[in-house]
Amino acid sequence: MATIRDVSKLAGVSVATVSRVINKNGYVNETTKNSVLNAIKALNYKPSSIARSLAGMKTSTIALLVSDILNPFFPEISHAIESEAIKQGYSVILCNSDNNAEKEAEYIKILKEKRIDGIMIASYTIQAEQIKKLQEEGIPVVVLDREFPGHNVLTLMCKNREGASMAVQHLIDQGCKKIGHISGPLDVYAARERAIGYEEVTNKNNIYTPGLIVPGGFSIDGGYRALLELYAKYPDIDGVFAGNDLMGIGAIKALYDSNLYVPKNIKVIGFDDIDLSKTFMPELSTIKQPIYEMSKMALHYLMKQINNEDIVLTSYAYEVELLPRESTKKLEKEA
Amino acid sequence: MATIRDVSKLAGVSVATVSRVINKNGYVNETTKNSVLNAIKALNYKPSSIARSLAGMKTSTIALLVSDILNPFFPEISHAIESEAIKQGYSVILCNSDNNAEKEAEYIKILKEKRIDGIMIASYTIQAEQIKKLQEEGIPVVVLDREFPGHNVLTLMCKNREGASMAVQHLIDQGCKKIGHISGPLDVYAARERAIGYEEVTNKNNIYTPGLIVPGGFSIDGGYRALLELYAKYPDIDGVFAGNDLMGIGAIKALYDSNLYVPKNIKVIGFDDIDLSKTFMPELSTIKQPIYEMSKMALHYLMKQINNEDIVLTSYAYEVELLPRESTKKLEKEA
DNA sequence: AGTTTATATCTAACCGGTTACATATTAATA
DNA sequence: TATTAATATGTAACCGGTTAGATATAAACT
Numbered sequence: 024m025a026t027i028r029d030v031s032k033l034a035g036v037s038v039a040t041v042s043r044v045i046n047k048n049g050y051v052n053e054t055t056k057n058s059v060l061n062a063i064k065a066l067n068y069k070p071s072s073i074a075r076s077l078a079g080m081k082t083s084t085i086a087l088l089v090s091d092i093l094n095p096f097f098p099e100i101s102h103a104i105e106s107e108a109i110k111q112g113y114s115v116i117l118c119n120s121d122n123n124a125e126k127e128a129e130y131i132k133i134l135k136e137k138r139i140d141g142i143m144i145a146s147y148t149i150q151a152e153q154i155k156k157l158q159e160e161g162i163p164v165v166v167l168d169r170e171f172p173g174h175n176v177l178t179l180m181c182k183n184r185e186g187a188s189m190a191v192q193h194l195i196d197q198g199c200k201k202i203g204h205i206s207g208p209l210d211v212y213a214a215r216e217r218a219i220g221y222e223e224v225t226n227k228n229n230i231y232t233p234g235l236i237v238p239g240g241f242s243i244d245g246g247y248r249a250l251l252e253l254y255a256k257y258p259d260i261d262g263v264f265a266g267n268d269l270m271g272i273g274a275i276k277a278l279y280d281s282n283l284y285v286p287k288n289i290k291v292i293g294f295d296d297i298d299l300s301k302t303f304m305p306e307l308s309t310i311k312q313p314i315y316e317m318s319k320m321a322l323h324y325l326m327k328q329i330n331n332e333d334i335v336l337t338s339y340a341y342e343v344e345l346l347p348r349e350s351t352k353k354l355e356k357e358a
Numbered sequence: 359m360a361t362i363r364d365v366s367k368l369a370g371v372s373v374a375t376v377s378r379v380i381n382k383n384g385y386v387n388e389t390t391k392n393s394v395l396n397a398i399k400a401l402n403y404k405p406s407s408i409a410r411s412l413a414g415m416k417t418s419t420i421a422l423l424v425s426d427i428l429n430p431f432f433p434e435i436s437h438a439i440e441s442e443a444i445k446q447g448y449s450v451i452l453c454n455s456d457n458n459a460e461k462e463a464e465y466i467k468i469l470k471e472k473r474i475d476g477i478m479i480a481s482y483t484i485q486a487e488q489i490k491k492l493q494e495e496g497i498p499v500v501v502l503d504r505e506f507p508g509h510n511v512l513t514l515m516c517k518n519r520e521g522a523s524m525a526v527q528h529l530i531d532q533g534c535k536k537i538g539h540i541s542g543p544l545d546v547y548a549a550r551e552r553a554i555g556y557e558e559v560t561n562k563n564n565i566y567t568p569g570l571i572v573p574g575g576f577s578i579d580g581g582y583r584a585l586l587e588l589y590a591k592y593p594d595i596d597g598v599f600a601g602n603d604l605m606g607i608g609a610i611k612a613l614y615d616s617n618l619y620v621p622k623n624i625k626v627i628g629f630d631d632i633d634l635s636k637t638f639m640p641e642l643s644t645i646k647q648p649i650y651e652m653s654k655m656a657l658h659y660l661m662k663q664i665n666n667e668d669i670v671l672t673s674y675a676y677e678v679e680l681l682p683r684e685s686t687k688k689l690e691k692e693a
Numbered sequence: 694a695g696t697t698t699a700t701a702t703c704t705a706a707c708c709g710g711t712t713a714c715a716t717a718t719t720a721a722t723a
Numbered sequence: 724t725a726t727t728a729a730t731a732t733g734t735a736a737c738c739g740g741t742t743a744g745a746t747a748t749a750a751a752c753t
Contacts, residue, residue: 072471074739117452136407409709
């Protein structure tokens with residue numbers, strides 16, 4: 024593999040000149056530039072990012088830490104982050120914590136050693152303490168879909184509580200009288216907020232019952248099991264607000280396997296608007312959060328921190344949107 | 359950020375000794391070792407992988423190049439590769455080409471500059487020529503789910519043709535008389551092989567009609583559109599073999615939207631056995647390919663190349679398995 | 694003509710590790 | 724006791740870039 028010194032020798036100039044040509048900075052004579060360019064081509068020279076990082080004190084690499092790459096929500100984030108990052112000349116190391124705190128800690132250690140320029144966190148297992156440590160070591164951090172009240176971190180999320188309220192209100196509008204909630208892990212901020220939104224609206228309508236909240240771990244399987252549990256306890260349930268689309272899909276599947284149909288017997292609404300929700304049958308009503316937009320802005324703010332522009336480390340909540348689809352349709356005979 | 363020299367100073371030893379302690383090689387006195395360890399802790403020292411890579415000529419990083427991270431098939435591969443890689447102390451840069459040849463070429467350039475130790479390719483846009491170039495530059499390569507006959511590359515795939523035959527035979531066994539095929543992009547090896555498997559079995563049963571093959575681009579949308587096209591041309595179709603599960607799901611959706619039901623009116627079988635296929639309603643019959651196992655072995659062979667163990671650069675095809683589910687069920691009244 | 698400014702290039706230190714080689718001490722063997 | 728081997732540690736070159744500072748020439752300005 025050719026080095027910058029090989030190039031400089033072949034072109035008959037110093038390494039500094041070669042460096043200037045490569046980075047298009049400083050003065051370089053047109054003729055000199057061409058002979059350097061020719062030497063580069065002749066040797067098939069590719070500058071080593073490793074050496075460049077060591078000398079330049081930046082890696083042009085960020086990390087994206089996710090909970091579970093098998094959950095379609097995260098590939099959507101990953102896709103957005105990566106697309107935007109590459110536009111700015113950054114590449115992304117994807118770290119899948121698999122919802123495992125130890126694996127996550129191991130990753131964080133590796134990332135520090137790799138001297139990545141910043142880290143984007145979309146993981147439910149991470150603790151505020153770990154984020155604080157990263158920041159103390161000078162590593163820019165942005166957090167997606169979480170909130171750490173009382174900590175100086177930039178976090179982006181959607182209006183979870185409001186969205187949940189919209190979802191439950193929609194079920195009520197569609198005629199539901201007894202509405203269950205399949206929640207995410209309640210130690211996760213977004214899941215908690217959504218549960219609160221559910222509580223608020225059911226309370227206001229005098230249909231709140233604590234037992235109607237069952238956790239479903241944000242997964243299809245969890246949603247499936249949660250629905251069965253819910254239905255066993257309350258066979259007269261007629262609406263379900265699932266804390267995310269995956270659990271909504273799991274719930275619909277469980278109903279189907281129990282010979283109950285959506286929306287005929289029970290109406291179901293999810294949250295997120297992952298791609299799959301409008302492909303599923305029946306199409307899943309949901310609360311859309313602007314995943315691409317949020318991710319894009321998250322990256323934007325991460326870059327600002329990396330470039331030492333000072334920004335306020337606070338949290339932003341994005342608007343959500345109700346997307347009524349088949350799974351909450353009011354059938355004619357009900358009307 | 360503390361450096362190895364800071365540590366050596368604090369511990370009162372040379373950098374070589376510190377290096378020996380960190381890497382657990384060479385002779386180090388127990389007492390010395392402890393004082394070094396203490397210094398490391400006191401300074402919160404984390405060795406720089408950058409410097410280490412530059413000096414040691416390896417990055418402990420591999421790249422995974424995928425076609426489309428939004429297609430669940432690829433997160434499953436990604437999950438497997440990443441899980442196995444981290445066990446061996448390697449991290450993975452995930453590169454999503456988005457089915458865009460230019461973006462892919464750009465990534466390959468970046469990866470060369472990053473001096474990654476090896477590259478795992480699961481992308482449909484890559485050309486044999488590019489792989490050859492990578493190899494000539496000494497970069498170990500393993501390819502998943504493709505084949506490049508006549509090229510010396512290690513490729514892992516499943517028995518695509520055989521699986522396709524099994525799928526079509528299964529449809530026939532379930533009573534289908536007119537079977538369509540929604541294919542992947544026919545310039546992709548796996549898609550072509552599956553189409554050939556389809557042709558072989560339909561031919562043998564004298565039900566082959568060229569017009570019954572329609573391309574669906576390996577996506578849900580593509581499958582949806584392909585089915586509509588197929589059905590418009592051949593309204594008497596009673597079975598569909600989709601070249602992957604996503605297209606199978608798209609096809610079922612299209613049928614549903616046309617008031618046709620699966621398996622009642624038409625039976626559908628997919629290929630891959632992605633997680634979603636058994637959650638979908640109806641559950642999608644499919645040909646299971648051992649994604650985790652294949653990916654794991656792919657990584658295994660990549661590591662062998664990285665470690666300069668010589669292996670035969672050839673292609674391996676994994677066994678597939680028919681998973682009959684609801685979408686191809688023979689209903690009682692049909693029997 | 695003398696001074697300033699813009700252009701062009703080079704030398705060498707530096708980034709933070711690894712490692713070959715030299716050196717010193719102690720233990721084992723002849 | 725002399726010699727060899729094992730243990731322990733240090734020095735300094737090297738990996739391949741970047742960049743500050745030195746130097747030199749040509750053009751522009753007093």
